[in-house]
Amino acid sequence: MSTLVANSLFQQLTSTFQELEASNEPTILKTIRQEAFDRFEKEGFPTVKNEDWKYTNIQNLVNKTYLLNEDVDIADIDFSKADIPNLDAHRIVLINGQYVMAFSSLEDEIGVTVKSIEDAAHEDGFKNHFAQYADKTDNVLVALNTALYTSGIYLYVGKNKVVSKPIQIVHVATGGADFFSQTRNLFVVAANAEVEIIESFITLDNTAKNLHNKVTEIVLEENAKAQHYYLQLAGDTGSYINHTEVYQHQYSLYNNYNCTFPGVSFVRNNINVRLDAENVESHLYGINLLADNQFADNHTIVDHLKPHCESYEWYKNIPQDSSTAVFNGKIFVREDAQKTNAFQQNNNMLIGDKSTVYTKPQLEIFADDVKCSHGCTMGQFDDEALFYLRARGIGEESARILLVHAFAFDVTSRFSNEAVREYVENLVAKGLERK
Numbered sequence: 001m002s003t004l005v006a007n008s009l010f011q012q013l014t015s016t017f018q019e020l021e022a023s024n025e026p027t028i029l030k031t032i033r034q035e036a037f038d039r040f041e042k043e044g045f046p047t048v049k050n051e052d053w054k055y056t057n058i059q060n061l062v063n064k065t066y067l068l069n070e071d072v073d074i075a076d077i078d079f080s081k082a083d084i085p086n087l088d089a090h091r092i093v094l095i096n097g098q099y100v101m102a103f104s105s106l107e108d109e110i111g112v113t114v115k116s117i118e119d120a121a122h123e124d125g126f127k128n129h130f131a132q133y134a135d136k137t138d139n140v141l142v143a144l145n146t147a148l149y150t151s152g153i154y155l156y157v158g159k160n161k162v163v164s165k166p167i168q169i170v171h172v173a174t175g176g177a178d179f180f181s182q183t184r185n186l187f188v189v190a191a192n193a194e195v196e197i198i199e200s201f202i203t204l205d206n207t208a209k210n211l212h213n214k215v216t217e218i219v220l221e222e223n224a225k226a227q228h229y230y231l232q233l234a235g236d237t238g239s240y241i242n243h244t245e246v247y248q249h250q251y252s253l254y255n256n257y258n259c260t261f262p263g264v265s266f267v268r269n270n271i272n273v274r275l276d277a278e279n280v281e282s283h284l285y286g287i288n289l290l291a292d293n294q295f296a297d298n299h300t301i302v303d304h305l306k307p308h309c310e311s312y313e314w315y316k317n318i319p320q321d322s323s324t325a326v327f328n329g330k331i332f333v334r335e336d337a338q339k340t341n342a343f344q345q346n347n348n349m350l351i352g353d354k355s356t357v358y359t360k361p362q363l364e365i366f367a368d369d370v371k372c373s374h375g376c377t378m379g380q381f382d383d384e385a386l387f388y389l390r391a392r393g394i395g396e397e398s399a400r401i402l403l404v405h406a407f408a409f410d411v412t413s414r415f416s417n418e419a420v421r422e423y424v425e426n427l428v429a430k431g432l433e434r435k
Contacts (some may be wrong), residue, residue: 009062009180010044016068017147026121032131037147043140052138055326055358056268056297061211061239066180069150072096079103081233082170082200087419089166089198096173097151097183097212111161111193113154117184120154125188129219134245139270142243145215149184152214155197157224159190166196166227166417173212173238174204185216189224191249196227198420201264203235215243220252222277227416231424232260232267236292239266250277256284257415258298258315259424262291262431272301275309275337285411286315287424289404289431290323290355297326302344304337313344316411318404319355320432330362331374338367344374349407351381401429 017037025033045062046053072095079093092114093103099116106114113123120126134142157163171183189195203210220226234240246254260267273282288296302311317325327346348357363374382403394402405412408428415421 009064009066012068013144013148014041029121033147036131036135036143039143040140040147046140052299052328056295058241058268061266064178066178066211067175068180070096070175070177070179072098072174074100074102077172077174077204079170079172079202081202082168084168084198084419084423086422087166087168087417089168092153092167092169094151094153094169094171094183096175096179097171097181097214099151099153106167109163111158112163113156113158115154117149117152117154117186120186123154123156125156126154126186129188129217130186132217133219133247133274134215134217134243137245137272139243141213141241142215145182145184145213145243149182149215151181152184155185155187157189157193157195160192161190162194163196166198168198168200171199171201172204173202173210173234174207175210176206176208178209180211180213183212183214185214187216187218189218189220189226191221192223194225196417198229198231198417200231201234201238201240203238207235207237209237210239212238212240214240216245218244218246218254220246220248220254222249223251224249225253226255228254228256229417229420230256230258230269232264234264236263236265238264240264241268243270244272246271246273246282248273248275248277248280248282251279252281254282255416257420258284258286259427260288260290260296261427262289262294265294267296268299269297270299272303273311274303274305275311276305278306278308280306280309282311283414284311284313284315285414287408287411287428288315288317288325289428290317290319290325291431292321292323294323296324298328300329302331302342304331304333304340304342306336307338307340309337310341311343314411315346316408317346317348317357318351318407319357320351322354324356324358326357327359328362329360329374331364331372333365333367333370333372335366338369340367340370340372342370342372346376347407348376348378349381349404350379397433401432404428404432
């Protein structure tokens with residue numbers, strides 16, 4: 001069923017919530033939705049007056065009409081835009097957020113459970129963890145998602161289970177009229193389990209304008225390990241607001257690799273990691289290669305709450321043309337988090353006179369026995385280095401690609417999956433090609 005926004009997105013969301021109240025969901029879930037909606041209704045959409053949204057104006061995205069819960073014909077859908085050469089992986093497909101079992105393949109993995117989020121309410125992992133982490137943040141768009149999500153998946157990796165190959169989650173956007181979707185995911189990795197998740201975002205040809213408000217909560221239990229990739233490949237009709245909340249137990253490891261490439265119009269990624277147990281390790285890496293009028297904003301929080309933990313964060317932005325990149329990284333070292341080792345770095349290479357970067361690395365330390373550092377660099381493309389390479393017989397386009405690859409190498413070399421690393425390097429080269 002498709003619902004047309006009458007006057008504004010805010011008004012239609014308010015009307016839609018009243019319809020959800022009549023559903024047959026468990027009482028506890030209805031209560032969670034109600035509390036979340038009350039908060040959203042009180043605060044509304046964020047504006048640039050909010051410090052965390054100072055450079056990210058979403059008013060032109062939310063002050064227009066959309067379809068909600070659009071019906072989509074899934075016949076003959078081509079997912080080849082998400083293909084990664086030489087990658088052998090299970091596949092999960094979400095079309096406008098809706099889990100499509102017919103296109104997914106995980107039957108052979110005993111110990112892994114995948115359900116649509118609306119069918120997972122009675123799962124123990126869902127009841128124990130849903131809305132327990134992201135909703136405690138100050139992001140009002142998480143509250144909106146909690147109140148009105150209609151799609152997404154629940155993924156559970158059982159105790160001691162090492163998933164035999166990566167799981168690629170393909171997020172497909174498609175539709176003939178402007179639409180708004182809200183996807184809610186919950187990933188739970190049980191004790192001693194290991195999983196690699198690759199999320200690819202694509203847009204099918206002739207898709208209308210689309211806005212996505214996506215929230216993912218990830219829980220890693222004791223000694224669990226997760227490698228997590230975001231590959232943003234959507235088309236220029238797409239706008240994405242993603243919130244990822246990671247909660248880690250002791251001896252767990254979480255690595256996030258976040259990549260955005262030319263195409264998608266607007267991206268806002270919030271990635272928050274809570275290290276709430278001893279001997280926890282987290283790594284956050286980012287490559288953002290932008291072009292034309294793209295806008296990409298990455299906000300990260302690494303919150304050290306307990307001692308003997310380590311975090312490492314390195315983001316690199318390469319805006320071209322009139323594109324804009326924003327980085328705001330916050331590291332907190334709480335009073336009890338002695339023996340913390342935390343590193344944060346943001347490097348920016350601007351290509352062209354009209355590209356823009358706003359960066360704000362932050363480090364707040366309340367403990368006295370720690371090893372922490374953060375920094376930022378910003379500069380233009382090195383024309384002297386380009387001249388040096390061209391003087392030695394290397395063509396201009398090849399020389400540019402070599403220099404950008406060298407700039408990005410500190411991040412791409414840390415990708416744990418070789419096929420994904422080569423794929424990302426090829427996308428960087430493609431994104432730098434002269435038009």
